[in-house]
Amino acid sequence: MKKKPAGIVLLLCICCLFSRAQQHPNVLILYTDDLGYGDLSCNGATTIATPNVDRLAQEGINFSNAHATASTCTPSRYSLLSGRYAWRKDGTNILPGDANLVIPTDITTLPKVFQQAGYETGVVGKWHLGLGSQSPVDWNKKVTPGPAEVGFDYSFIFPATADRVPTIFMENQLALGLEATDPIAVNYQKPFPGELTGKKHPELLKILNDPNQGHDGHITNGIGRIGFMKGGKRSEWTDEELGYVFNNKALRFIDNSLKKQKPFFLYYAIHNIHVPRMPGTEFKGKSGLGYRGDAILEMDHTVGVIMKGLQERGLLNNTLVIFSSDNGPVLNDGYLDQSEATARSLNYQPGGIYRGGKYSAFEAGTRVPFIIRWPQQVAAGKTSAALFSQVDLMASFAALLHIPLPAKEFTDSRNSLSALLGKSTADREYIIEQPANHALCILKDGWKYMTPSNGRAFMEGVNIETGYSKEDQLYDLKTDPGEKNNVAAKHPERVLQLKTLLKKVRAASE
Incomplete structure (x- = not known):
């Protein structure tokens, strides 16, 4: 051949x-x-x-x-x-x-x-x-x-x-x-000499910033930013x-x-x-x-x-x-x-x-x-x-x-x-949710457990309910998707189950 x-x-x-x-x-x-x-x-x-x-x-x-x-x-x-x-x-x-x-x-x-x-x-x-x-x-x-x-x-x-x-x-x-x-050059600690900032020159801004949230630094395109730049x-x-x-x-x-x-x-x-x-x-x-x-x-x-x-x-x-x-x-x-x-x-x-x-x-x-x-x-x-x-x-x-x-x-x-791909409607076994303060939540079988934390329940400025609480929280998302009723006291066995699973997941490491 x-x-x-x-x-x-x-x-x-x-x-x-x-x-x-x-x-x-x-x-x-x-x-x-x-x-x-x-x-x-x-x-x-x-x-x-x-x-x-x-x-x-x-x-x-x-x-x-x-x-x-x-x-x-x-x-x-x-x-x-x-x-x-x-x-x-x-x-x-x-x-x-x-x-x-x-x-x-x-x-x-x-x-x-x-x-x-x-x-x-x-x-x-x-x-x-x-x-x-x-x-x-x-x-x-x-x-x-x-x-x-x-x-x-x-x-x-x-x-x-x-x-x-x-x-x-x-x-x-x-x-x-x-x-x-x-x-x-970029600096997140202090402005550069002669730099125009939103804090000192609000008259240069085409959109005002909330003075409590830090967007009053370097001005680009008439808008104050976080940080400083020259x-x-x-x-x-x-x-x-x-x-x-x-x-x-x-x-x-x-x-x-x-x-x-x-x-x-x-x-x-x-x-x-x-x-x-x-x-x-x-x-x-x-x-x-x-x-x-x-x-x-x-x-x-x-x-x-x-x-x-x-x-x-x-x-x-x-x-x-x-x-x-x-x-x-x-x-x-x-x-x-x-x-x-x-x-x-x-x-x-x-x-x-x-x-x-x-x-x-x-x-x-x-x-x-x-x-x-x-x-x-x-x-x-x-x-x-x-x-x-x-x-x-x-x-x-x-x-x-x-x-x-x-x-x-x-x-x-x-x-x-x-x-x-829609070939199955089976749920993932569980998922972990991470809020801004790292007080982790775990969701499994329609139940959501939120770990206790010392954060504020309401975040001023952005006006958002955080969900942070010093108490255990448990929500049945199947009947309460708006998370209005904390049922942790009614279902201690479910709280324990999710706590234990979350602890196991957190213990896994690279």
């Missing part, structure tokens, strides 16, 4: 590998910020409409019992990408803008799973997981480690959140627009452009993946609806709910832009899309943008039927919107009440892609693929 030339054999091998790679779906996670379960019209909102997100729900599965791992952003993002509960690692609370990278670079992560399966991986939008390994961070050169070391082939981000300095874009861990003659004047962005820039970068990443003939995994961490809420001008005043409502409209528009981009590229059918949020809602979070006043005047409930919100131990803190759309595998127009945690995305996608997780590497991530 005549042998094929070596070049032809190599080409056939490459084609075979490409064919197998293309059998995998593209994967897009649209991860919003501070969006409540009740902020979507597909989840019952009537004051505001979110037609593009609603369309995802109509064409996929809308989960009613899916949870972020924490009621604040950094720990939720840490858990989603690392497959580990953030409370296991010190330093994973809400980070300052100059924090170092908190995800270890030597562990398996969600994007690394996709890399092993032959995907092009990218992150666009909000990062807020720290950058670099030295303090202070030198923003005038490539900052490592960062997204690349966590598993992303491409990154276009801002370092923390929009209310913290540095207020710059970074592409592949390099600041954009940087000039050698105007280097960036230099980088040509690097600073304006809030109104964020959505448009991130959308364009997300679509460009998809195009580049197509050119490379590789499936893509894109983690698009949408900056909306976190403060400062300053959406593109076309959305201002359109919601009737202040700038927060306007930011929801812009967030929904972003979903529409990306989905239209997939359609134009012929990718709708073989792209698995997940839409969710990092934690629950907050109305007043540092800026006087009319959001709280308009919501209360209209009896608008961003958490829906659930109690609490961002920072809280109550359900509105972590029970978030969660929708999956994948026409090739997921039935359209379905709902699911299966208990699901974002920490399980890593193990679930590893199972989908037939990538074994290292046997000796500890993770909290569990394979919940059947529930994720």
Whole structure:
């Protein structure tokens, strides 16, 4: 038998590998910020409409019992990408803008799973997981480690959140627009000499801040931020452009993946609806709910832009899309943008039927919107009440892609693929919820146990019930989803069972 030339054999091998790679779906996670379960019209909102997100729900599965791992952003993002509960690692609370990278670079992560399966991986939008390994961070050169070391082939981000300095874009861990003659410096302790701050110059602000919440530092685009910054004047962005820039970068990443003939995994961490809420001008005043409502409209528009981009590229059918949020809602979070006043005047409930919100131990803190759309595998127009945690995305996608997780590497991530794809309604055995004060909660079989803590029951300023109490709390979410009746005294055996399980889970370690 005549042998094929070596070049032809190599080409056939490459084609075979490409064919197998293309059998995998593209994967897009649209991860919003501070969006409540009740902020979507597909989840019952009537004051505001979110037609593009609603369309995802109509064409996929809308989960009613899916949870972020924490009621604040950094720990939720840490858990989603690392497959580990953030409370296991010190330093994973809400980070300052100059924090170092908190995800270890030597562990398996969600994007690394996709890399092993032959995907092009990218992150666009909000990062807020720290950058670099030295303090202070030198923003005038490539900052490592960062997204690349966590598993992303491409990154276009801002370092923390929009209310913290540095207020710059970074592409592949390099600041954009940087000039050698105007280097960036950041300080979270004191302002730089001559720096104009919101505290001393409120006349320069186009949106006032709550004086008790710290957003009175460096001024960018007429808005006070947390922290202080000098230099980088040509690097600073304006809030109104964020959505448009991130959308364009997300679509460009998809195009580049197509050119490379590789499936893509894109983690698009949408900056909306976190403060400062300053959406593109076309959305201002359109919601009737202040700038927060306007930011929801812009967030929904972003979903529409990306989905239209997939359609134009012929990718709708073989792209698995997940839409969710990092934690629950907050109305007043540092800026006087009319959001709280308009919501209360209209009896608008961003958490829906659930109690609490961002920072809280109550359900509105972590029970978030969660929708999956994948026409090739997921039935359209379905709902699911299966208990699901974002920490399980890593193990679930590893199972989908037939990538074994290292046997000796500890993770909290569990394979919940059947529930994720709507093949099963079985609950995860339990989930852990982390409020801002780390007084952990455990949810199992519809029962929720909240550990005692010394925190305040009501968080002034943001005006949110925290759920913190010195007493054991037990709620039957099947009959009391609003957590109005603490039944711990009536069910001591259930309290003991959940206490014991929580202690066992906490004792597990890497």
